[in-house]
Amino acid sequence: MNTTRRMTMGLLAGAASLGLGIGAVQAQDKEIVIGGSLPMTGVFAFAGLAVEKGMQDYISMVNEAGGIDGYTVRLAYEDTGYKVDQSVAVFNKLTSQEDIHLYYGDSTGFAKTIAPELARSGDMIMGGASFASELNDPEAYPYTFIPGPDYSEMLDILLEYIAQETPGASIALINSDTEFGRDPIKPAKAKAEELGLDVVLEIITPPGAVDVSTEVLKLRRARPDYAIFHGYVLAPQPEFISQAKELGLDTKFMGTFWSMDSSLWAGVGEAADGYMGVMPYRYYYDEDGDAPMLAKIREMQPEYVSTGYMQGFLSAMLMVESAKRVLDAGEEMTGANLKAALNSIEDFDTGGIMGLPISVPGNSVPVGRVYQFSASEGKMLPVSDWISVE
Amino acid sequence: MNPDFLFFIEVSLAGLGSGALLALTALAYVLIYKATRVVNLAVSEVLMLGGYLFFAFAAGWNFSPWLALPLAIIGGGIVGGIVERGLIRPMLGENPISVFMVTVGLGSILVGLTELMWGADPRTLPAFISTKPLFLGEAYVSRKIAVTFVVAAVAMGIFLALFRFWRGGVALRATATDQAAAYSCGINVPGVFSVAWIVGCATAAGAGVLLGAIGGISTTMGVFGLSALVVVIIGGLDSILGALIGGLALGLIQSWAGTYLGGEYSSVVTFGLLIVAIVIRPFGLFGTHEIERL
Numbered sequence: 065m066n067t068t069r070r071m072t073m074g075l076l077a078g079a080a081s082l083g084l085g086i087g088a089v090q091a092q093d094k095e096i097v098i099g100g101s102l103p104m105t106g107v108f109a110f111a112g113l114a115v116e117k118g119m120q121d122y123i124s125m126v127n128e129a130g131g132i133d134g135y136t137v138r139l140a141y142e143d144t145g146y147k148v149d150q151s152v153a154v155f156n157k158l159t160s161q162e163d164i165h166l167y168y169g170d171s172t173g174f175a176k177t178i179a180p181e182l183a184r185s186g187d188m189i190m191g192g193a194s195f196a197s198e199l200n201d202p203e204a205y206p207y208t209f210i211p212g213p214d215y216s217e218m219l220d221i222l223l224e225y226i227a228q229e230t231p232g233a234s235i236a237l238i239n240s241d242t243e244f245g246r247d248p249i250k251p252a253k254a255k256a257e258e259l260g261l262d263v264v265l266e267i268i269t270p271p272g273a274v275d276v277s278t279e280v281l282k283l284r285r286a287r288p289d290y291a292i293f294h295g296y297v298l299a300p301q302p303e304f305i306s307q308a309k310e311l312g313l314d315t316k317f318m319g320t321f322w323s324m325d326s327s328l329w330a331g332v333g334e335a336a337d338g339y340m341g342v343m344p345y346r347y348y349y350d351e352d353g354d355a356p357m358l359a360k361i362r363e364m365q366p367e368y369v370s371t372g373y374m375q376g377f378l379s380a381m382l383m384v385e386s387a388k389r390v391l392d393a394g395e396e397m398t399g400a401n402l403k404a405a406l407n408s409i410e411d412f413d414t415g416g417i418m419g420l421p422i423s424v425p426g427n428s429v430p431v432g433r434v435y436q437f438s439a440s441e442g443k444m445l446p447v448s449d450w451i452s453v454e
Numbered sequence: 455m456n457p458d459f460l461f462f463i464e465v466s467l468a469g470l471g472s473g474a475l476l477a478l479t480a481l482a483y484v485l486i487y488k489a490t491r492v493v494n495l496a497v498s499e500v501l502m503l504g505g506y507l508f509f510a511f512a513a514g515w516n517f518s519p520w521l522a523l524p525l526a527i528i529g530g531g532i533v534g535g536i537v538e539r540g541l542i543r544p545m546l547g548e549n550p551i552s553v554f555m556v557t558v559g560l561g562s563i564l565v566g567l568t569e570l571m572w573g574a575d576p577r578t579l580p581a582f583i584s585t586k587p588l589f590l591g592e593a594y595v596s597r598k599i600a601v602t603f604v605v606a607a608v609a610m611g612i613f614l615a616l617f618r619f620w621r622g623g624v625a626l627r628a629t630a631t632d633q634a635a636a637y638s639c640g641i642n643v644p645g646v647f648s649v650a651w652i653v654g655c656a657t658a659a660g661a662g663v664l665l666g667a668i669g670g671i672s673t674t675m676g677v678f679g680l681s682a683l684v685v686v687i688i689g690g691l692d693s694i695l696g697a698l699i700g701g702l703a704l705g706l707i708q709s710w711a712g713t714y715l716g717g718e719y720s721s722v723v724t725f726g727l728l729i730v731a732i733v734i735r736p737f738g739l740f741g742t743h744e745i746e747r748l
Contacts, residue, residue, distance in 0.1 A: 105566070105574070106674070107571060107672075107673075109574030109673070110573075110574040110575040111574075112574075112577065116666045134620060239496060241718045241721070242715055260572070267717065268716055268717035268718045269717045270676075270708075270712070270717050270720040271714075271719050271721070272674075272675075272677040272678060273669075273717070274472070274475075274665055274668050274669035274678060275468065275471065275472040275475070275599055275668055275669070276676075277464075277468035277471065277472070277595070277598070277599050277710075278465050278468045278469070278594040278709050278712055278713050279717070280596070281461060281464050281465060281594065281713075282713070285461070285593075296674075297576055298576040298670055298672075299576060299669040299670045299672070300592070300669050302578060302670060303598075303668055303669060303670075307587070307596055310585050310586060310587045311587055311594065324535075327575070328575065328576060331577055331578040332553075332578045333578070333581070370575075381564075385683075414514070417579075447558050
């Protein structure tokens with residue numbers, strides 16, 4: 065067969081493109097992709113934007129240090145608008161386009177929806193924005209993890225603090241009427257009883273509630289020593305606190321992780337002074353203790369970064385550490401191996417992001433500390449030691 | 455006074471206050487629907503925008519809140535005018551569902567623009583209403599809620615009077631009744647449409663500032679507008695009086711349900727009422743029977 069010039073050129077082009085293709089495949093082979101269904105718009109956008117920044121910064125640090133055993137790490141994500149159907153669509157799209165073994169999900173609803181698929185494929189482990197107590201069950205959710213204490217454990221930390229500070233204190237639980245809000249009510253009541261604390265009032269506010277005058281009236285009747293909010297980011301807590309203070313109540317108000325960002329409370333002003341809550345990570349500006357990772361964060365981000373950033377940063381750290389342990393053991397990147405690697409983390413130094421060396425015996429990292437907002441400094445200041453509720 | 459009865463009075467006053475805010479927001483729906491027969495679902499987002507405009511003027515540019523307030527209201531009105539002229543008027547004569555869907559899309563655009571301009575973090579408005587508690591006799595009322603009640607009552611009174619006695623108000627009523635007849639009488643119908651959108655959106659923006667003063671602002675605060683939509687469906691889409699009475703009634707019922715049944719029943723009661731209202735009086739308690747149904 066005579067080869068024409070055109071055929072030769074075609075063959076060369078084909079060979080070149082094949083070569084390029086092989087090169088691309090090889091490049092992909094040396095890459096660990098973390099997938100993400102991130103809420104960059106919608107009701108949880110404030111968290112999604114911060115989480116993405118935190119994950120990207122940690123990934124940059126890892127890559128600048130040479131990656132993991134020669135693998136570079138990349139975050140592949142898309143916006144979900146904090147809608148479960150969109151999160152699932154993003155998951156399907158990303159997992160069909162990329163070889164993903166680590167994933168960040170945006171909500172409890174998504175984590176629960178996608179859990180059977182994680183179990184079926186056995187390809188990956190998933191962390192995310194949800195601290196739902198239900199997810200902290202390795203039997204039911206074998207490939208899921210929570211980068212901090214679950215919501216019940218957060219309440220446990222607060223209740224242990226209260227029991228230590230004011231034995232026998234009376235408590236009001238104020239929760240939003242959402243899956244998020246209702247999560248820790250039952251276990252919190254059991255824990256309070258165990259600690260000799262008296263739950264004198266339970267308030268459930270409708271989703272999106274603005275005016276809380278009626279609820280403040282209930283609070284005035286019960287006059288609890290502490291009121292613990294859960295299921296909110298900011299509103300309606302400031303109005304609650306403001307009205308209660310004006311009515312002369314001495315109640316101390318507390319919250320959980322997603323309502324603990326100090327920049328949110330700085331905007332509230334004097335009414336926010338004394339607001340307390342549980343925080344699993346150190347704040348951007350924390351100077352106490354040995355925290356070299358915080359110093360690096362401050363180098364990368366000269367301006368304050370929110371609590372969501374820390375959550376994203378630690379999520380990426382736990383994912384990368386799990387992948388590293390799997391690669392070091394020469395094992396295949398499967399959900400089971402990655403989860404076993406995650407559970408092998410014991411007394412792990414997070415560089416000070418969390419105040420104690422951490423272990424991940426199950427699905428959560430049950431460590432936190434109580435902080436209190438100082439309006440004059442515009443900062444959350446620690447008022448307890450780090451508390452582990454393992 | 456018996457403590458339980460005093461508590462009931464206080465709960466009722468709180469309900470009337472939050473009902474007044476619902477009524478004020480409902481008024482924005484009614485004003486636009488009454489003149490143009492358009493159910494403007496973007497009222498919720500204009501309400502949100504009002505809160506953000508106030509934030510921009512008062513916190514960003516450090517204007518006095520008392521200057522920022524009218525500027526936010528004017529800003530809402532300008533947005534209403536632009537939307538009417540640019541999006542709604544070209545749709546005149548189109549299927550009402552098409553126009554309705556335009557307002558749904560408009561809402562998404564306003565949320566997106568707000569997130570682009572001010573970010574996604576929830577924020578607190580600079581304080582401009584005192585937080586000192588107010589006592590009516592022995593009964594406690596939140597001062598912000600009391601102020602909201604007074605503002606809503608005054609706005610409702612003004613609009614009721616304007617519709618009855620002012621030439622422009624009469625023109626608006628005439629346009630609402632029969633556009634062709636209004637044209638033939640020399641009424642500037644497109645002008646009436648513009649005024650209705652400007653005033654309706656300005657009202658929503660004002661309600662947004664009040665709402666933001668109580669609960670802070672966020673790009674999702676427009677959800678409140680959905681409760682106000684329940685008010686106008688119960689009260690009547692084209693009735694200012696219906697918005698007032700519907701808002702106050704819904705506020706009271708929500709307050710009683712939240713107090714005596716629990717907060718988890720508040721939405722159940724609200725939307726239960728909506729279903730009952732639609733089944734029994736689909737045109738609303740005070741609405742016109744001939745209104746077009748979607």
